[in-house]
Amino acid sequence: MAMKTMSYDLSFADRQALVSDCAAAAEIAAIVLARFDERLLRADPVLAEGARQRGHAFEAQALIGLTGGVCPLEDLVLHDASTDVRAPTREITRAAAILDERRRLARREPADVLSPSALRLRLGIETLDEPDRTERVPTWSGAVKKTAAPWEQRGLDDDDEGRGDEEDLDLEDEDDHADPAFADIDALLVRTRKKLDAWNDLSSDAGRRNLTLRDPAYDPAGRFARWLAILEEGKGLPAILATALTLDAWLWLEPSERSGELGFALAATVLRQRGVTMAHLPAIGLGLRRGRFRWSPHQVLSARVAGLLGAFGEAAAFGQADLDRLTLARAVMLRRCEGRRGNSKLAELVDLFVSAPLVTVQLAAARLEVSPQAVEAMLKELGGSLPRELTGRKRYRAWGTL
Template identity: 35%
Template sequence: MRYKSPDPYHPTLIALMISAEDALARLDERTSRHVVEDGYRERGHFFDAAAALWVAGELVHVEDLVLHDAHMDARAPTHELTIAHTVLRARRRIWLAEPGWALTVPGLATLRGEQAAAVDGGAPIQTHALRTHDAAGPSGPEPDDDEQGNPMAAEFAAIDAAIARSQQLLDEHDQDTLESAERAALIVKPEPLGQLGLLFDDEWDEEARLAEWRETLSAADRLPPCLGAALVFDVWDRTEPLRRQHWLGSLMVGAYLRSRGKVLSHLLSFNTGLKTVRHERRRSQDPLVRWSALLEAMTMTAELGLKELDRLSLARTQMEMRIRDRRSNSSLPALIELVLSRPIVSAGLVARHVGVTPRGALNLVRELGIREMTGRGRYRGWGVL
């Protein structure tokens, strides 16, 4: 489809752009100097991954995502939870890489999982060597004098010959089956039916669509950072380069703003602000309405981030006051760092990270006075609201 871009310097967009630029600059400056910078950045990965599924119309609980990431699932993971964890790992991969890496061809290939499909060429050689050794069995070396004097040598030789003949028949059968399959593949090409046709559409050229999307990066670089990020996301959302990884477009917003030097302290949790905008505005046919909604989402993301920093700062101050007179080798400071870096923690998660028993983890949580968030008897969780 042909993408229609609005006037980037429309009076409506200018006012929203100034608001978004100012809000993101304040968030980045405050985060880079804040004492809970690491905890805020790690919590943002979890919240944005859950919000990405919310924008797509699926519900994933943050506590389930935290436990799944720690390999401590309370139940069998759902398909939506697996996708949310994929978003979480993609965000961490983008953050650990250089700014702008996710926008390059190698970066997109890695995020798509193409590098995991490398084929090792050693296996066929090894298989061929084994078959050559088996085929050479009947014509192997002559038996020595001890074997000639063995009364069972003739029986063993007959058994070896029978095994060699069986192996030869099996190899011939495998070769005939392979040739038949190759001839059938040349004659008949099955067509995808039902839902498989939606997942594997031959006419949906992902490489061409990705190349078309990457061409917009040069046009986005000529705009202010927020307008450029809106262009990058809107083109991705309208053209859908990757149908099974559509959520990757929202991660490109944070990667692009980081490459432009607008948000360097963390990877922007764009989905947390995007979920506050009505679906009718995000998916409107009017490009001006869509861009306005995206700029408002950036402003809302920054405002939510500033409120999150205030909550974490207040929680850290309160917990540090509780451990002021504790001994120097107490496990409570490590628990504080864990609580500030996760949206929710369980007794097993505390025991693993702090290095205590589950009973000791419960005692530490009780001494620290963390609020319980699950309200259930089993698989209890605590965190900072």
């Protein structure tokens, strides 16, 4: 993995060749994204907000799908509103975290999101100039001893490690009840236990609470520093091409083991910072999921960047189509509001259905400042134009335009 990290270097000639090879794809993607963003700027605020919120949910679902997981959109929306109809799966929980992350990034200024200090804080990476520390942790007997860091523990001599394995194996062999048929399994368990002990601090309560199976030689700080350098070098490239290169570098370097999907949101934030998309946070993962291109480190750089540019266009095209569907659904529901009294709340309920992915009776009653019985009556007045019911229950129901 270290060789992969260090090999992501782009010379001036490489960048010039990338600009010439991907110029057409970059222009197409920039035009489609700008058109969709301009349409959101000119659209009704209720429709624009609805399209943005739906885009966040679609993006979270798509990113789970790219990793091979299954995330039904209805379950994600219900889990986000704390109205689950079944126990949430690991994929649903991850998608909900991605959904919250995108909403948080969309509310913040791009410069604040992409600042190195904010990114280090988000990824949990210490500053590079911070000296290494060895902690003094209390033992069970109450004494204080110096505990070596995990990377120092992994630096044990190979011969010493081998002798330790042999000593443990000898202890296992001395057991009268040991079965010779399981000798290989016992040897594997001994080696695994020693490796985990070297990676984790088992001498303190804090260390036992933070056990990890991750490779201590992963070097997230070095990977993140290289990605920041790519982000800085992209300022001399066209905005859309710099964004694709930033996302490609994130997928290649993998600066974070825990938040791999964060790179898509950061790339979308780069588009906002460069002024390509001012009214929304593009759903790049959704475009990659819907297209035929699949990113792979075995492809050449120009092919990878061109594929990501195509994903930008796919995301914008899907956003255009989804905004059309949302506009049509609102027009159909508003027909039920014709001829109503001036103090009718039915039109406001329609706008609530459009702006939010999920609506419950309690939420509608709080937003419209009416009683739950009044909301139930308005739902009956909508009739066949009502959005789809998502829970399948007779009580504690929820509706959404998905």
